Amino acid sequence: MIVTETKLKGCFIIEPKVFNDSRGYFLESFNQNTFEKKTGVSVNFVQDNESLSTKGVLRGLHYQKGDFAQAKLVRAVKGMVLDIVVDLRTDSPTYGEHVSVELSEENKKQLFVPRGFAHGFIVLSETALFSYKCDNFYNKASEGGIIYNDKNLNIDWKLNADDFIISEKDLQLPTLQMAKL
Numbered sequence: 001m002i003v004t005e006t007k008l009k010g011c012f013i014i015e016p017k018v019f020n021d022s023r024g025y026f027l028e029s030f031n032q033n034t035f036e037k038k039t040g041v042s043v044n045f046v047q048d049n050e051s052l053s054t055k056g057v058l059r060g061l062h063y064q065k066g067d068f069a070q071a072k073l074v075r076a077v078k079g080m081v082l083d084i085v086v087d088l089r090t091d092s093p094t095y096g097e098h099v100s101v102e103l104s105e106e107n108k109k110q111l112f113v114p115r116g117f118a119h120g121f122i123v124l125s126e127t128a129l130f131s132y133k134c135d136n137f138y139n140k141a142s143e144g145g146i147i148y149n150d151k152n153l154n155i156d157w158k159l160n161a162d163d164f165i166i167s168e169k170d171l172q173l174p175t176l177q178m179a180k181l
């Protein structure tokens with residue numbers, strides 16, 4: 001497993017060891033011991049999520065507030081997404097900054113998103129099966145979000161905006177400046 005910390009402290013790109021053979025491949029998609037040893041982060045995931053999306057679907061930028069904040073370990077099992085995380089930690093030197101990482105079935109990269117971040121992705125392949133672990137349960141009342149095209153975030157979503165597929169809910173999200181964190 002190769003672990004690389006991004007410019008956002010506590011946010012790691014993880015490349016699992018892949019065992020290829022004539023049958024296909026095997027990898028450990030999560031191992032608590034290895035994860036904690038390599039990242040120095042102790043985490044207890046309690047909920048796994050999965051979503052299937054077509055090209056241009058943009059989900060996010062989402063977070064849960066307060067006691068229901070979630071750390072996530074995200075990956076694209078099939079297809080390719082551009083994954084975006086935004087640092088919402090108001091005491092962080094990188095507050096308001098983001099990293100974007102291509103996650104795909106080819107590169108098998110994962111991204112560990114600590115609590116205190118907004119998360120979203122856009123699908124770059126025809127379809128993408130997205131799977132992720134959360135260290136806190138879903139709590140609808142604690143949901144928050146930031147509009148994908150917040151000018152102050154200046155996120156390059158790569159595709160032509162005419163091709164974006166975004167839920168009505170996400171189109172109503174506030175800018176970071178207006179969001180209640």
Ligand SMILES: Cc1cn([C@H]2C[C@H](O)[C@@H](COP(=O)(O)OP(=O)(O)O[C@H]3O[C@H](C)C(=O)[C@H](O)[C@H]3O)O2)c(=O)[nH]c1=O
Nearest residue numbers: 049051059060062063072119120121137138139167169
């Ligand atoms: C997140 C979630 C949703 N739901 C229900 C609520 C809705 O009836 C339905 C679809 O939810 P939503 O449109 O919020 O799904 P996404 O847009 O994929 O939301 C996710 O998108 C970005 C990428 C994230 O990082 C978050 O985990 C999550 O907010 O699933 C649940 O029952 N449990 C859950 O944990």
